[in-house]
Amino acid sequence: MKLVEKLIQNRILSKEEFVELLANTDAEDREILRKEAVRLREKYYGHDVYIRGLIEFTNYCRNNCYYCGIRRDNRHLERYRLTKEEILSCCESGYRLGYRTFVLQGGEDPWFNDDRMEDIVHNIRTDYPDCAITLSVGERSRESYQRLKEAGADRYLLRHETANEAHYRKLHPEEMSLANRKECLYTLKELGYQVGAGFMVGAPGQTFECLAEDLIFLHDLQPEMIGIGPFLPHHETPFAHEEKGSYDLTIYLLSVLRVMFPNVLLPATTALGTIKATGREQGMLAGCNVVMPNLSPVANRKQYELYDNKICTGDEAAECRGCMENRMASVGYHLVVDRGDFKHA
Secondary structure (H helix, E strand, C coil): CHHHHHHHHHCCCCHHHHHHHHHCCCHHHHHHHHHHHHHHHHHHHCCEEEECEEEEEECCCCCCCCCCCCCCCCCCCCCCECCHHHHHHHHHHHHHCCCCEEEEEECCCCCCCHHHHHHHHHHHHHHCCCCEEEEECCCCCHHHHHHHHHHCCCEEECCCECCCHHHHHHHCCCCCCHHHHHHHHHHHHHCCCEEEEEEEECCCCCCHHHHHHHHHHHHHHCCCEEEEEECCCCCCCCCCCCCCCCHHHHHHHHHHHHHHCCCCECECCHHHHHHCCCHHHHHHCCCCCEECCECCCHHHHCCCCCCCCCCCCCCCHHHHHHHHHHHHHCCCCEEECCCCCCCCC
């Protein structure tokens, strides 16, 4: 109880205290934290849920992360790239359905260089001036981030995955660098993006100490968005036979994050809905306020498989939108037609 109260009061704990908090399975303490998370969420965002139209536009990736289904060495994956016209068509259908944020997510695909990405972002910005554009295309140079910002991008999602160096090395090949990942996030903040970071819960080798370092890193970064979800294995990766991340711990961490960051944009992720059928609804009841239905062409959805058994790969965009509306209504929340920007305290 004492640590729960301290977190509610101070919004931050020491590493040792976070470890103790995360190891605490007392149902009463967790419920106190959950109720405070919901109170804060409703203070800043009411019962509104922001929808983001997710466009998974390429599953090519130069990286070889050990946990990811679209890793470079997965030779059994059918690769694809959407054309600019296909991306704009996704935006058009999404706009009709009430989306006012488009999220362009892809692997780190060198084909989508600065010129091509700048052209795509500029076209979306011109066609949909009232919409927010979020990019999730990995580690790039400062110049690249600057060009994309000037072309019209508003937000950038780049999960740090883990803030612990030893754990990072267990998840990534030698050529990748945690220092560079962190530097990218701070650069994005400096350039004026609304920035999203985050991590997997239950990734192989993760300890409560690792998670405590994640929470402290996020406190230092102060992102506008935080995305977390349970680790889910993919059969074509070195972690194919590892255990899934904990659903209960993920839900608990969502409440911890909302208490730490009262006005943050906090999605109930697809991974949460994959590990449990009502996961996204329960995420709302733990402090979330964002969902990201899929606008990608149905023909490509199965190919963007970061982990096994991903949900909603066969649904049309309108089905995803309608399904999400009903799911949110079932727990007392409602989708809104809004850019859904971060609200400053």
